Amino acid sequence: MSREPLVIAVDLGGTRIRAALSNLEGHFLRRLEWSTEAERGRDAALERIVALIQEVRGDVPHGELLGVGVGTPGPLDPRAGLVLSAPNMPGWNDLPLRTILEQQIGLPVRLVNDANGAVLGEWLFGAGRGRQNLIYVTISTGIGGGVITDGHLLLGHCGLAGEVGHMTLQADGPRCNCGNYGCWEALASGTAIAREGAAAARDGRSPLLAELCQGQPEQVDARMVGQAARQGDPVAGQIVKQAARYCGVGLVNLLHLYSPEIILVGGGVSKMGDLLFQPMCRIARKQAMPAYRGVPIEPASLGEDMGLLGAVALFRLEE
Numbered sequence: 305m306s307r308e309p310l311v312i313a314v315d316l317g318g319t320r321i322r323a324a325l326s327n328l329e330g331h332f333l334r335r336l337e338w339s340t341e342a343e344r345g346r347d348a349a350l351e352r353i354v355a356l357i358q359e360v361r362g363d364v365p366h367g368e369l370l371g372v373g374v375g376t377p378g379p380l381d382p383r384a385g386l387v388l389s390a391p392n393m394p395g396w397n398d399l400p401l402r403t404i405l406e407q408q409i410g411l412p413v414r415l416v417n418d419a420n421g422a423v424l425g426e427w428l429f430g431a432g433r434g435r436q437n438l439i440y441v442t443i444s445t446g447i448g449g450g451v452i453t454d455g456h457l458l459l460g461h462c463g464l465a466g467e468v469g470h471m472t473l474q475a476d477g478p479r480c481n482c483g484n485y486g487c488w489e490a491l492a493s494g495t496a497i498a499r500e501g502a503a504a505a506r507d508g509r510s511p512l513l514a515e516l517c518q519g520q521p522e523q524v525d526a527r528m529v530g531q532a533a534r535q536g537d538p539v540a541g542q543i544v545k546q547a548a549r550y551c552g553v554g555l556v557n558l559l560h561l562y563s564p565e566i567i568l569v570g571g572g573v574s575k576m577g578d579l580l581f582q583p584m585c586r587i588a589r590k591q592a593m594p595a596y597r598g599v600p601i602e603p604a605s606l607g608e609d610m611g612l613l614g615a616v617a618l619f620r621l622e623e
């Protein structure tokens with residue numbers, strides 16, 4: 305009697321590794337979560353990943369497993385199986401992760417970066433089900449995204465397509481982590497909101513923020529700015545409004561570039577709720593060309609399992 309095929313999904317982050325034994329419908333039979341211990345170096349982290357995969361696999365025979373799907377942060381080349389870099393994971397540069405894992409585990413391994421994994425997860429298991437054209441945007445410490453177009457994940461040369469957070473929205477804007485100026489991420493990410501909030505706390509424009517951070521402006525984060533804005537602080541309100549405006553403009557560009565059926569927005573900063581979401585959607589609807597204005601812009605649906613489901617989704621795609 306042959307049982308249904310299973311996969312092992314791994315969601316790799318700088319602080320935690322999650323893994324699940326799953327069927328192709330995204331139902332988890334077993335799941336585990338360990339700390340990454342990335343600070344102990346690359347080889348130690350790799351050993352933990354392999355050990356966690358073995359643990360979650362248990363006694364399931366090789367023949368019942370299609371393989372291991374791994375979602376990793378940062379840019380990677382999925383065809384070459386190469387992690388180009390991974391934020392908060394020292395030593396993870398040009399790492400042939402697929403080959404390393406395949407040799408140690410003896411199963412086929414597929415890789416996806418976390419933003420592309422998220423859009424795959426939403427497409428096959430979440431709010432994007434049944435669509436052929438869909439964009440996922442995460443607004444968090446950084447801004448990233450993934451694009452499904454005409455029923456395929458958009459990869460581009462070396463798998464680097466869809467870096468939506470690094471589209472330039474203001475040519476002479478603030479410097480971005482990528483080295484460029486005025487990227488969407490440099491203008492509206494959680495990091496950018498915190499930077500503006502810290503400046504307002506430091507120079508006395510926002511007494512409320514100065515109070516919330518207990519006089520330590522470097523402690524200001526996006527959540528604090530959101531809280532101050534909700535309590536009526538005009539400067540904090542202006543910072544959030546400005547970030548929402550750039551997010552709206554970013555979405556207009558995505559509507560025009562990819563003509564999606566739906567845009568899903570996730571990430572910690574998007575959870576600021578209506579404070580950010582409403583002005584962002586209003587600007588996107590107002591500034592897009594008329595034919596694009598009816599496209600729904602909705603919160604992402606999958607929550608913390610998004611990364612694992614994206615890794616499962618890799619085995620639902622044509623190779």
Ligand SMILES: [Zn+2]
Nearest residue numbers: 470480482487
């Ligand atoms: Zn950038």
